[in-house]
Amino acid sequence: MKEIYYVEDDTAVAGLVADYLERREFRVTLLFGLDEARKTLHRQKPDLLLLDWNMPDGQGEHLCRFVRSRWSDLPVIFLTVRGDAEKMADRLCSGAGDYVVKPFELEALYSRVQALLRHSKSMADEVLVCDEISVNVSRAVVFCEGEEVPVSQVEYQLLMALMTNRGKTMSRERLLREVWDNKGSYVNDNTLTVTMKRLRLRLGQPSCLKTIRSFGYRMEETS
Numbered sequence: 001m002k003e004i005y006y007v008e009d010d011t012a013v014a015g016l017v018a019d020y021l022e023r024r025e026f027r028v029t030l031l032f033g034l035d036e037a038r039k040t041l042h043r044q045k046p047d048l049l050l051l052d053w054n055m056p057d058g059q060g061e062h063l064c065r066f067v068r069s070r071w072s073d074l075p076v077i078f079l080t081v082r083g084d085a086e087k088m089a090d091r092l093c094s095g096a097g098d099y100v101v102k103p104f105e106l107e108a109l110y111s112r113v114q115a116l117l118r119h120s121k122s123m124a125d126e127v128l129v130c131d132e133i134s135v136n137v138s139r140a141v142v143f144c145e146g147e148e149v150p151v152s153q154v155e156y157q158l159l160m161a162l163m164t165n166r167g168k169t170m171s172r173e174r175l176l177r178e179v180w181d182n183k184g185s186y187v188n189d190n191t192l193t194v195t196m197k198r199l200r201l202r203l204g205q206p207s208c209l210k211t212i213r214s215f216g217y218r219m220e221e222t223s
Contacts, residue, residue, distance in 0.1 A: 053080035069143030
């Protein structure tokens with residue numbers, strides 16, 4: 001059974017939509033705020049996200065950017081009022097796959113859901129995640145808290161070495177060997193320290209990037 005997360009502050013509309021989709025063999029989880037949705041997404045990825053454009057705690061666009069930083073293949077459908085519909089063509093760049101204008105026919109929404117689920121099967125990219133940090137490997141793009149973070153080539157390579165070994169402590173010697181030595185450009189130990197400091201600053205001093213004193217570093221989930 002496919003699972004849908006539905007982020008909506010109108011409980012009456014949410015109940016009607018959830019009941020309709022559940023009668024068509026979807027499992028629907030109702031979420032009534034962007035913060036609640038983000039916390040739920042941290043725990044589990046659904047098959048599709050229905051997302052109201054205007055929520056009491058912000059615009060759905062911000063949650064959509066967070067979703068895209070972690071999963072390139074998760075289908076997202078915005079629900080929006082007619083007055084905002086003209087803006088949606090531009091807003092689709094935030095990662096939504098489609099949008100439906102309120103009020104809508106339930107059968108029409110169901111058709112959009114089915115179409116987007118079929119389309120998403122061929123969209124998957126590999127994404128590495130640790131807490132609020134994610135790396136879209138196929139695009140070589142780094143995100144932190146849903147926002148793209150510009151990093152240098154060597155910073156990216158250092159982060160990738162740690163992300164692909166998440167939960168494992170990597171010695172300074174191993175990182176120097178994998179990030180620098182394998183390209184025939186040996187550097188001294190201080191280069192790693194400086195590069196790590198720059199990377200941490202770019203990522204906002206993440207708690208999941210840990211220093212193992214006198215040995216090395218480790219990426220480790222903290223939430």
